[in-house]
Amino acid sequence: MDQATLTRSLLYLDGINVTFDGYKALRGLSLTLEPGEMRAIIGPNGAGKTTMMDVITGKTRPDEGDVYFGGSQDLTQLDEATIAELGIGRKFQKPTVFESHTVEDNILLALKAPRKAIATLFGRAAADQQSRIDRILETVRLSDHRDRFAADLSHGQKQWLEIGMLLAQDPKLLLVDEPVAGMTDSETAQTALLLKAIAEDHSVIVVEHDMDFVRELGVKVTVLHEGSVLAEGPLEAVSADPRVVEVYLGR
Amino acid sequence: MSQLLTRVDRRAHIAILLLIAIAVLVPVLALATPPRSLFHLPPYLVALFGKYLCFALLAVALDLVWGYCGILSLGHGAFFALGGYCMGMYLMRQIGTRGVYADPILPDFMVFLNMKALPVTWWGFNHFPYALLMIVLVPGVLAFAFGWFAFRSRVTGVYLSIITQAMTYALLLAFFRNDMGFGGNNGLTDFKDILGFNVQSDATRAALFAITAIVLAATLLIAQLIVTSKFGKVLIAIRDAESRTRFIGYRVENYKLAVFTLSAVLAGIAGALYVPQVGIINPSEFAPTNSIEAVIWVAIGGRGTLVGGALGAVLVNWGKTYFTGALPEYWLFALGLLFILVTLFLPQGIVGLVSRRRTIPEAPRGGDVEEGKVDSADVPAAAR
Numbered sequence: 001m002d003q004a005t006l007t008r009s010l011l012y013l014d015g016i017n018v019t020f021d022g023y024k025a026l027r028g029l030s031l032t033l034e035p036g037e038m039r040a041i042i043g044p045n046g047a048g049k050t051t052m053m054d055v056i057t058g059k060t061r062p063d064e065g066d067v068y069f070g071g072s073q074d075l076t077q078l079d080e081a082t083i084a085e086l087g088i089g090r091k092f093q094k095p096t097v098f099e100s101h102t103v104e105d106n107i108l109l110a111l112k113a114p115r116k117a118i119a120t121l122f123g124r125a126a127a128d129q130q131s132r133i134d135r136i137l138e139t140v141r142l143s144d145h146r147d148r149f150a151a152d153l154s155h156g157q158k159q160w161l162e163i164g165m166l167l168a169q170d171p172k173l174l175l176v177d178e179p180v181a182g183m184t185d186s187e188t189a190q191t192a193l194l195l196k197a198i199a200e201d202h203s204v205i206v207v208e209h210d211m212d213f214v215r216e217l218g219v220k221v222t223v224l225h226e227g228s229v230l231a232e233g234p235l236e237a238v239s240a241d242p243r244v245v246e247v248y249l250g251r
Numbered sequence: 252m253s254q255l256l257t258r259v260d261r262r263a264h265i266a267i268l269l270l271i272a273i274a275v276l277v278p279v280l281a282l283a284t285p286p287r288s289l290f291h292l293p294p295y296l297v298a299l300f301g302k303y304l305c306f307a308l309l310a311v312a313l314d315l316v317w318g319y320c321g322i323l324s325l326g327h328g329a330f331f332a333l334g335g336y337c338m339g340m341y342l343m344r345q346i347g348t349r350g351v352y353a354d355p356i357l358p359d360f361m362v363f364l365n366m367k368a369l370p371v372t373w374w375g376f377n378h379f380p381y382a383l384l385m386i387v388l389v390p391g392v393l394a395f396a397f398g399w400f401a402f403r404s405r406v407t408g409v410y411l412s413i414i415t416q417a418m419t420y421a422l423l424l425a426f427f428r429n430d431m432g433f434g435g436n437n438g439l440t441d442f443k444d445i446l447g448f449n450v451q452s453d454a455t456r457a458a459l460f461a462i463t464a465i466v467l468a469a470t471l472l473i474a475q476l477i478v479t480s481k482f483g484k485v486l487i488a489i490r491d492a493e494s495r496t497r498f499i500g501y502r503v504e505n506y507k508l509a510v511f512t513l514s515a516v517l518a519g520i521a522g523a524l525y526v527p528q529v530g531i532i533n534p535s536e537f538a539p540t541n542s543i544e545a546v547i548w549v550a551i552g553g554r555g556t557l558v559g560g561a562l563g564a565v566l567v568n569w570g571k572t573y574f575t576g577a578l579p580e581y582w583l584f585a586l587g588l589l590f591i592l593v594t595l596f597l598p599q600g601i602v603g604l605v606s607r608r609r610t611i612p613e614a615p616r617g618g619d620v621e622e623g624k625v626d627s628a629d630v631p632a633a634a635r
Contacts (some may be wrong), residue, residue, distance in 0.1 A: 033593045089499070099492075105484055115500045115501050117505050120485055
């Protein structure tokens with residue numbers, strides 16, 4: 001890929017290789033994401049979806065390849081905390097919230113603010129802190145649950161809380177891993193609306209198995225298979241691709 | 252100020268007021284009442300409970316790292332002992348010519364070991380402010396160095412517990428050696444006075460007790476303010492979901508390092524208060540079992556409650572004093588049984604029994620009505 005693509009894209013992955021104990025999790029994965037774009041990533045288990053997220057967020061260092069954010073930041077050289085501060089938020093597959101904190105405190109901790117120990121110990125809260133928390137709770141429909149412990153929320157509510165925590169970081173890019181796994185149909189529909197609303201002013205990558213959900217999002221789809229990109233394009237085109245059908249049904 | 256005080260919960264309020272009350276009452280009852288009076292406190296009880304309060308301070312320090320940040324240190328006894336040794340070295344240098352060998356500079360054991368000059372490690376310990384500084388610095392610097400490597404390498408869970416245990420064991424072996432210059436096997440003892448007051452007099456004992464109670468009250472207050480600050484919320488977040496905390500941009504290792512170092516300093520202060528009250532410090536204070544017992548105090552009192560750790564330390568040690576007097580061979584069985592029973596039936600410890608508000612939630616329960624159990628399907632509908 002050329003220099004122009006690199007500088008224009010928000011996220012630029014080129015020729016990523018990751019090997020775990022001889023197992024090639026990613027082989028030559030390349031992918032670019034435009035600013036403001038929402039992208040759905042699908043692929044069978046073991047296709048490398050989670051490893052790709054690990055590479056972007058600094059959890060895994062690739063053996064080979066380039067990862068650039070915003071055209072200039074080399075993500076392979078940075079750790080998780082720095083990457084988070086650059087503006088990449090990540091939602092895990094399994095809802096991961098701070099169970100013994102209240103819903104409100106979960107958002108408070110994620111809220112964009114100084115992260116240093118000195119600042120959290122002696123610093124004062126920002127004046128608009130409460131209104132920002134209120135706005136996010138409203139977006140993720142948890143205003144009525146603000147004083148409950150996160151541990152007491154339902155599965156779907158925890159997923160929303162985690163999306164809310166992502167929003168609170170005010171990231172440029174959100175990585176969302178299987179947001180509707182384990183959700184009821186109505187929760188799934190609400191989540192699709194929520195993500196669409198978020199995508200209006202953020203770039204989003206959604207990894208998802210649920211095809212109805214991906215269809216509802218109505219965005220460009222990337223199919224991963226055995227650690228590299230198999231097909232890319234609108235869902236209709238991708239699902240008509242014989243190689244994609246082969247990968248999903250040929251096993 | 253008043254805003255800060257609202258962050259101190261009722262439990263801590265009661266504990267702090269109680270400690271201030273006994274800091275005043277105990278010296279009065281011990282010194283100003285006639286020995287035959289019903290209200291008279293015998294001096295041995297003052298010393299005994301003074302010792303318990305030192306253990307309570309150690310327990311609060313441990314709860315700060317374990318209860319709030321999830322760092323299970325099995326080596327906090329080492330920081331306690333190091334603080335104790337620093338105080339012991341000051342007390343040794345106060346003996347002067349009153350020792351058996353009457354050497355004005357060298358403590359008895361050094362004369363006995365044919366040491367000609369005072370080792371560098373002992374320089375300055377004749378000055379009380381220097382000793383105070385070392386009581387803070389020695390455990391603090393060790394904890395900082397240890398934590399720097401351990402937390403940066405992301406050593407967590409049981410592996411971290413094991414290396415803290417190894418640390419205290421290594422110190423135990425080192426301090427046993429005579430050529431370390433800290434009195435070897437026998438440690439430091441035969442103390443005469445502290446700041447010019449006879450360490451064994453009833454008045455000094457009562458004063459040490461009062462100081463310990465005040466220090467414990469102040470520690471509870473500060474610790475309570477720390478854990479209710481945003482910093483404290485981050486600590487709890489690390490305990491609950493460490494990688495989540497990292498992915499929202501907190502440098503987990505710095506938080507762990509800060510709280511671990513603070514906790515070690517508090518443990519060192521506890522040790523320094525302990526030594527003049529018991530009159531001896533020797534390498535057995537580094538024994539791994541001491542550190543493990545401290546963990547049991549916190550578990551029994553109530554992890555993540557601060558006051559619980561202090562309560563657990565006093566109650567368990569009271570029980571230990573009684574048991575080792577009445578049925579010495581059964582004490583360890585009793586302690587083990589107590590630990591198992593508390594873990595099984597009182598996961599929140601004694602404090603959890605009293606307070607209704609949960610501090611550490613139980614494992615999430617499944618089966619909510621709204622919750623749909625859908626396995627993530629490998630085959631997407633696109634391919635149908």
